[in-house]
Amino acid sequence: MPARELVVLGTASQVPTRLRNHNGYVLRWDSDAILFDPGEGTQRQLLYAGVTAHQLTRICVTHFHGDHALGLAGVLQRVSLDRVPHPVPVHYPATGQAYFDRLRHATAYHETARIEPSPVAGEGGALARTEGYTLHARPLSHPIDSYGYRLTEHAGRTMLPDRLAAHGIGGPDVGRLMREGSLRGVTLDEVSVERRGQRFAFIMDTRLCDGVHELADGCDLLVIESTFLDRDARLAEEYGHLTAAQAARVAAGAGVRHLVLTHFSQRYQDPAAFEDEARAAGFTGALTVAGDLDRVPVPPRA
Numbered sequence: 001m002p003a004r005e006l007v008v009l010g011t012a013s014q015v016p017t018r019l020r021n022h023n024g025y026v027l028r029w030d031s032d033a034i035l036f037d038p039g040e041g042t043q044r045q046l047l048y049a050g051v052t053a054h055q056l057t058r059i060c061v062t063h064f065h066g067d068h069a070l071g072l073a074g075v076l077q078r079v080s081l082d083r084v085p086h087p088v089p090v091h092y093p094a095t096g097q098a099y100f101d102r103l104r105h106a107t108a109y110h111e112t113a114r115i116e117p118s119p120v121a122g123e124g125g126a127l128a129r130t131e132g133y134t135l136h137a138r139p140l141s142h143p144i145d146s147y148g149y150r151l152t153e154h155a156g157r158t159m160l161p162d163r164l165a166a167h168g169i170g171g172p173d174v175g176r177l178m179r180e181g182s183l184r185g186v187t188l189d190e191v192s193v194e195r196r197g198q199r200f201a202f203i204m205d206t207r208l209c210d211g212v213h214e215l216a217d218g219c220d221l222l223v224i225e226s227t228f229l230d231r232d233a234r235l236a237e238e239y240g241h242l243t244a245a246q247a248a249r250v251a252a253g254a255g256v257r258h259l260v261l262t263h264f265s266q267r268y269q270d271p272a273a274f275e276d277e278a279r280a281a282g283f284t285g286a287l288t289v290a291g292d293l294d295r296v297p298v299p300p301r302a
Contacts, residue, residue, distance in 0.1 A: 003028070003029075003030050004027075004028060004029050004030065004297065004298035005028050005296060005297045006025060006026070006027055006221065006260065006294075006295070006296040006297075006298070007025070007026040007028060007049050007051060007293075007294075007295055008024075008025055008260075008262070008290045008291065008292060008293060008294040008295070008296070009023075009024030009025060009026065009038075009042055009045035009049060009292065009293070010023050010024040010039055010041065010042070010045055010292055011023070011262045011263065011264060011290045011291060011292055012039075012263075012264065013067060013225070013227045013241075013263045013264060013265050013266075014067055014265070015067070015266060016040070016041065017266050019291075019292070020264065020266075020291075020292055021039070021040075021041045021045050021292050022039025022040045022041055022042075022066075022067045022068075022070070022071065023036075023037045023038075023039040023067055023068050023204070023262075023263065024036075024037060024038050024039055024041070024042040024045050024046075024071065025037060025202065025223060025262075026046070026049070026051050027151070027200060027202075029133065029151065029200070029298075030132060031057075032057045032058065032130070032132075033055040033056050034056075034057065034058045034059070034060060034151075035056050035058070035059045035060070035075065036059075036060050036061075036062070036149070036202050036223075037061060037068040037202075037204060038059070038061075038069065038071035038072050038074075038075050039067045039068055039069070039070055039071050040066070040067070040070045040071050041071060042071030042072075042074065043071065043075060043078055045293070046075075048293055049293055052082070053075070053078045053079050053081075053082040053084055054082060054084050056075075056079065056084070056088060057086065057088065058088065058089050058090075058091070058128070058135075059072070059075070059088060059089070059090040059091070060090075060091045060092075060135075060149045061090070061091065061092035061093075061096075061100075062093075062140070062146050062147055062148065062149070062202070062204040062205065063093055063096070063142060063144055063145060063146035063147070063204070064092070064093065064096040064099040064100075064144065065205065069092075069099065069103065070103075072090075072100075072103045072104075073104070073107070076090075076103070076104055076113070076115060077107070077109045079113040079115070080109060080110065080112045081109070081110075083112050083113070084113050086114070087114040087115075087116050088113060088114065088115055088116065089118045089128065090115060090116065090117055090118060091118045091119075091120055091127055091128075091135075091137065091147075091149070092117075092118075092119060092120065093119065093120055093121075093144075093145040093146065093147055094120060094145075095121075095144075095145045096119075096144075096145065097119060100117065100119075120137045120147050122139075123138070123139060124136065124137030124138045124139060124147055125137065127149075132153060132154060133151050133152060133153045133154060133197070134151075134152050134154070135149060135150070135151050136149070136150045136151075136215075137149050137150075138150070138210075138211035138214050138215050139209075139211050140203065140204075140205070140206035140207075140209060140211050140212065141206050141208070141209040141240060142205045142206050142207070142240040143239070143240050146204065146205055146206060146240075147211075148201065148202060148203040148204070148206070148211055148212070149201065149202045149215075150199065150200070150201040150202075150214075150215045150219075151199070151201075152198075152199050153197030153198045154197050155194050155195060155196060155197050156194075156195040156197065157188065157192040157193070157195060158192055158193050159174060159178070159191060159192045160191055160192055160193065163190065163192075167184075167186045167190070167191060169183065169184075169191065177191070178192075195301070198220045198298060198301065199218055199219045199220050199221075200219060200220065200221045200222075200223075200298065201216055201219045201221075201222050201223070201224075202215075203215055203222070203223070203224040203225065204224075204225050205225055205227075205263070206225070206241070206242065207236070207240050207241070208242065208246055208250070212224075212242075212250055213250060213253070213254065216250050216251060217254045217255070218254060218255050218256075219251075219254065219255075219256045219257070220256075220257045220258065220298055220299050221256075221257070221258045221260065221296070221299065222251055222254070222256045222258070222259050222260065223260045223290075224242065224247045224250070224251070224259070224260070224261065224262070225241060225242055225261075225262060225263035226242055226243060226244035226246075226248075226261040226263065226264070226274055226278075227239075227241035227242065227243075227264065227265050228241055228242070228243045228244075228265055229244055229268060229274070229277055230243045230244065230245040230246075230281075232265075232267075233246075241263075243277070244261055244273075244274040244281070245277050245278065245280070246281075247259070247261060247278065248261075248277070248278035248279075248281035248282065248283035249283070251278075251283050251285070252281070252283045252285075256283075256285060257285050257286060257299045257302070258285060258286040258287075258288070258296070258298075258299050259278065259283055259285060259286070259287050259288070260288045260290050260296055261274050261275075261278060261287070261288070261289050261290060262290040271289045271291070272289070275287060286299065
């Protein structure tokens with residue numbers, strides 16, 4: 001199983017269909033499993049996908065429309081039912097605090113989990129910094145407050161064997177040099193180069209805005225809504241959504257390596273139309289038109 005992958009739980013917008021569950025996405029990132037936008041039916045989809053409550057380490061909610069958040073109640077109760085031993089931070093728009101509180105305590109249950117509410121306000125910014133990555137949020141443009149999320153791996157170092165050999169450094173000394181920064185007068189910069197961290201972004205219900213472009217910039221994997229096709233661009237603008245063409249142009253301009261389109265209106269019956277439109281709009285990278293229970297690996301390092 002890839003150490004880094006997107007597990008798609010649901011891909012429908014507004015209402016589920018016979019083939020598409022409400023939204024839900026899990027990003028597996030090394031030892032982390034981050035749940036994004038748990039709509040109705042998320043618990044069942046997690047079961048089908050083989051993701052357990054114990055594996056969830058963080059939850060991110062873009063906004064409090066039902067298709068993105070109504071499953072939160074069941075997920076939080078399941079985290080308590082299964083007695084998940086680690087704290088689970090939950091990020092969500094601060095203006096939706098009342099909705100979060102209602103969902104968290106929608107029914108009676110024995111609350112044992114350490115849920116850590118982490119509301120997002122204003123321009124968002126850095127929400128969390130772990131040993132491996134930093135999580136940021138940026139505001140989007142939707143009829144209610146909505147935020148997109150971006151995970152950026154910390155930069156690392158790639159050791160250069162020829163330079164190490166030239167300085168007579170090998171074996172355990174390589175690890176010592178990496179930890180200490182210098183060894184016998186040789187600095188880390190002399191025998192290595194910086195390795196860019198991988199980047200992931202999650203953009204749901206929004207019109208085009210600065211936040212969309214900032215979140216998408218340089219992503220290895222971008223998950224982005226494409227509720228409408230371009231022939232319905234007027235509706236997309238009115239209701240605060242993107243078309244497949246708009247999403248594709250954003251991805252192309254941002255240098256995205258793998259684009260995942262999702263959150264499809266029930267009015268469209270042919271998923272291939274979204275791929276056709278994205279390609280016609282100029283995106284030439286790897287492209288997935290998401291289906292429920294798809295698994296999309298994060299691209300290997302370039």
